[in-house]
Amino acid sequence: MTAAISADHLTIRFGAFTAVNDVSFEIAKGEVFGFLGPNGSGKTTIIKALCGLLTPTSGTGTILGLDIRKDAEEIKRHVGYMSQRFGLYEDLTVAENIDFYAAVYGLEGSNAIERKREMLALTAIEPYMNRRAGQLSGGWKQRLALACAIIHSPEVVFLDEPTAGIDPVARRALWDLLFKLSGQGVTFFVTTHYMDEAERCGRVGYIYLSKLVALGTIAELQRLPEASPPGTERIQIDTPKTAVMLDPVRHLQGVREATIFGRSIHALIDSDHLDALKAQLPGARVQIIEPSLEDVFVTLTNRTMEAAK
């Protein structure tokens, strides 16, 4: 079976600047793929290349088996795209926005009416039909933007930071929607900064300094040797004075990195120092834990930065 989305040694340069450096991955049909990375790491550029809006400098990719270099126009019909800025016309009503995008995608007559009804049902936005898009709250704008982005029943949907600036309830509602659609076979490629969102994804990729530095399921990433090098342990230190303790813990022998996590400290330490550490932290509860996704990414980021130097 062909992958829904694939990138094959994709490299994109703007002059001397390499925005995307030799990135390869495959995403199966119906998968919800999370794409993470700091701002400016190349996430949006990859999306643009995959949608056929940018010609890669080298390498290639496919969407539903269509070549991103040659079949850009055909790809547009099968792909939905929703950006952080939503791309809504704020002076048009909800209904007019939906109608506009339906027409732009060439939906006509009963087909258009049917799809519009489906979108209204899916997003439950019907009560606001005649309201101007500009008057909607962030969460409703986002739902409308999604409705407009998938009005043409795309098989692949790119969401570029869809939940930036949206309240947690609306975020959860959006994710519920995504899983509903992915159950129907739609493939999602979602970029985000939120770790909790990434953890909802079946698989995640992490791009840093234009390079894809990690790719896999959450469990696979947690077991990555780069994230949890052999001979090290991740520990959680529960102490009443986390803020005061952080700096001393960082300077203890055998501690590679430490950060505050809620009311405890997470640290990466050399395994053979575990007992010594426990002895040096009287009154604190120390336990071995699995690394969180954030732990993994912070470790990977540090390692990539060191490698780049």
Next chain:
Amino acid sequence: MKHLFRGLVPICRKEFLHIVRDPGTLFFALAIPMLQLFLFGFAIDTNVRQVATVVFDESRTQDSRQLLERLANSDVFQLKSYARSKEEMYEAIRAGKDRVGIRIPYDYARHLQDGSTATVLVLLDGSDSNVAGQAVSTATGVALRESLARVIPNGKMPIEVRPSVLYNPATRSANFFIPGLIAILLQVMVILMIALSMVRERERGTLEQLTMTPVSPLGLMVGKMIPYGVLSFMELCAILGVMRVVFQVPIHGNLLVLLAMSVPFLLTVLGLGLVISTKAQTQAEAFQLAMGTILPSVFLSGYIFLIENMPPIFQGISCLIPATYYIRILRGIILRGAGIRELWGDTTVLAAMGCAAVLLAALQFVRRKAI
């Protein structure tokens, strides 16, 4: 063909909705050119009339008074003040109170009587060359007639020039200036409207969204041009109506031909607005660029200054300015009653410029993969 203009209809419909939804912008877009038409239409009068004149009459004779009367009757001079000394006369001109000074020396009448040459000094404020030129020629004309009348006692002139002004016989400034003004007003309005509408989409991120849809660049561009084209065409009709009714400028040619020949001009300025919109990232930038097109269109299009009098390089530049051709069409049809036979060349150039501008904008759009 269908692929080339894909998305045209929905874009066009949506753009009409934008226009209707924003009555404030619509009102200003339509009202400001009209307001300017009224302002400039009433204000601009290049005919030199009633120039403030200071007189220093040292002669104080019947002859000198007769000369002054003739000058006053010419309608060019308004004998406003009488100076008592040479210094007073100079001071009046330097202060800007008067633009022309006429000094008749004390021996004026005596010279006339004994048949030698009497001199009259005409002082001119050269800071307005138009006024100065007109004043000199009128004063010379009056003096010449006076001299001839004295040489030929029976008053019969051997030669008399009888000017008969064709087209615009009253030589009213309004007739000459308003047709040109139409081109300038339309150009500013059209370029601003379409460029701002496009850049607004860029600023709000909807343009990025559109590039992800199957809308073609030409579909987008032409879809935007149609609503603004219709709007500016309506404005043109309104301006022509005001010109005819309020300013009493008759249209000697065929109105329908004029309207038809206006379409290529509108196409060109719409295209120009689109080209500007591909260069500008923000509405402020688009505004600046649009304003930058005004001065060349005013000064190098023949609107104010004769193209024939310009150095060759500027004549070349004027050929690149769409307003040059449209002003020729407007003046030709409105003032001279010209028609298709005389003006098809200008119309063709405009149409070609228009298509080129739209294609250029579309190409820019494709190459930049506009974001």
